[in-house]
Amino acid sequence: MKTKTYKNGTITGKSYMKTVGHGFEVGFKFGGKTVFVGNFIHSAEANKWWARMNQDIKTFSTRHPVGNTYPKAWFTTFIKNHLYKDYYQFLDTLFTKYKRDFTREVTRNERKYKQMKKTWTPRERSPFLKAA
Numbered sequence: 202m203k204t205k206t207y208k209n210g211t212i213t214g215k216s217y218m219k220t221v222g223h224g225f226e227v228g229f230k231f232g233g234k235t236v237f238v239g240n241f242i243h244s245a246e247a248n249k250w251w252a253r254m255n256q257d258i259k260t261f262s263t264r265h266p267v268g269n270t271y272p273k274a275w276f277t278t279f280i281k282n283h284l285y286k287d288y289y290q291f292l293d294t295l296f297t298k299y300k301r302d303f304t305r306e307v308t309r310n311e312r313k314y315k316q317m318k319k320t321w322t323p324r325e326r327s328p329f330l331k332a333a
Contacts, residue, residue: 203251207258210267214280216258218251227251229258229284231277237284250291257287 202219214231221240225247229237239254241247261283267276 205255207262209262209265210271211269212267212273212276214258216251216255218247227254229254229280231280232273234277236277236281237288239288246295250288253287253291254284257284 202217204215204217207214207216212232214229214236216227216229218225218227220226223242225241225244227239227241227247227250228235237254239250241250258280261280265279
């Protein structure tokens, strides 16, 4: 489990990354309250998000310092919305990559199928249809 602690005004925030089942959970607690949780299957992606999230928290704390009398509930919602916005932007880049990879592989497989189909005899094609 990895953790990192941040201080903004009188409230302390803590980011963490831990294994959960076969995957990874990356989250952020602010003032003892869990504000953000992201789940990943691959450790490489979880580590990339961990680094990006911690950089985002540093930048956010620098841009939005708080005083002693700030509304804690509102600020908690503010940082939560900011982290989720960045999280979904990060996932969009991953999903775009996966879509591109799988589209390319399906195209390759269809091309190979059409090539192999030319050598099959008619009798070999039908058993799959009769199984239904």
